[in-house]
Amino acid sequence: MKRTAQVTLLILTGLGLLHTALFTDLYLRYVKEGLRPLLIVSGVLLLLLGLAHAALDRTHSAADDEEEHDHGHDHGHDHSSAPRIAWLLFLPALSLLFYAPPALGAYTASHAGSETVKQRKGFAALPATSPLPMTLTDFTTRVQQDKELAIKGRSVEMTGFATPVRGGGWDLTRIIFTCCAADAQTVKVHMYGTPAPPANTWLAVTGTWHAQGALGTRTAAAALDVHATRNIAQPVNAFTDDLPLTPS
Numbered sequence: 001m002k003r004t005a006q007v008t009l010l011i012l013t014g015l016g017l018l019h020t021a022l023f024t025d026l027y028l029r030y031v032k033e034g035l036r037p038l039l040i041v042s043g044v045l046l047l048l049l050g051l052a053h054a055a056l057d058r059t060h061s062a063a064d065d066e067e068e069h070d071h072g073h074d075h076g077h078d079h080s081s082a083p084r085i086a087w088l089l090f091l092p093a094l095s096l097l098f099y100a101p102p103a104l105g106a107y108t109a110s111h112a113g114s115e116t117v118k119q120r121k122g123f124a125a126l127p128a129t130s131p132l133p134m135t136l137t138d139f140t141t142r143v144q145q146d147k148e149l150a151i152k153g154r155s156v157e158m159t160g161f162a163t164p165v166r167g168g169g170w171d172l173t174r175i176i177f178t179c180c181a182a183d184a185q186t187v188k189v190h191m192y193g194t195p196a197p198p199a200n201t202w203l204a205v206t207g208t209w210h211a212q213g214a215l216g217t218r219t220a221a222a223a224l225d226v227h228a229t230r231n232i233a234q235p236v237n238a239f240t241d242d243l244p245l246t247p248s
Contacts, residue, residue, distance in 0.1 A: 007053045009089055014047030016096025028237050029103040031180040103238065104184055106163040106199035109173045114222065115185040117141045123150065131155040131206045135241040136174050136187045140222040143209055147216045156224070157206045158189065159232060159244045162197045170196035172205055172224070177239040187241060190223040202234045204244055 020027045021039040095101060117137060123146050126132060134156045142151045160172040171188035178185065192210050197203065207226040213219035
């Protein structure tokens with residue numbers, strides 16, 4: 001890879017980061033929302049670095065031309081090349097501008113286990129709202145740790161995307177970024193009583209805990225007997241475990 005190509009790569013990568021972080025929401029497929037300022041700063045730095053290298057190369061080129069003219073010879077040495085495999089770096093740089101890789105979804109979730117919920121010492125009283133909006137994480141935690149069994153018999157509503165399960169059935173799923181896609185964790189609640197929708201379909205699901213195992217202990221299944229479903233639009237910031245925006 002010649003020096004000019006290296007400079008072009010820096011500029012393209014900087015422009016790609018700025019395009020993704022400033023003018024679209026595509027960056028949310030890969031990192032948490034709070035990292036947007038860092039992406040913008042990185043894009044600006046890469047762009048400035050590329051432009052600075054381009055200016056220096058132009059200055060050096062002019063100086064070399066003058067030296068060759070004065071001495072009448074060309075040594076023919078070029079130490080600015082990089083390994084040929086470096087050309088592959090153009091692919092992710094161009095993808096930021098023209099083709100964003102797809103977001104993580106049902107395929108990834110189907111090959112990952114469900115996140116183990118953290119131990120909670122106590123639980124606040126649940127509001128009387130019915131159905132009760134809950135995140136998948138909160139539902140799982142209540143089912144497996146709440147000794148007061150407050151979730152028993154309660155109609156709840158959760159949102160997520162459908163992940164077909166090998167051998168039949170499906171899970172309502174959320175993929176959660178701690179920082180970025182590299183550290184994504186998956187939380188799933190198994191659905192009973194309704195056919196599996198197409199993979200990656202975003203849904204609001206209403207139902208009650210599927211009685212399997214001892215409620216309030218680790219043996220309790222993170223599962224729901226479905227009473228109703230409705231399709232919803234995928235949230236802009238899909239890689240969180242948020243409450244339903246609008247209760248049924």
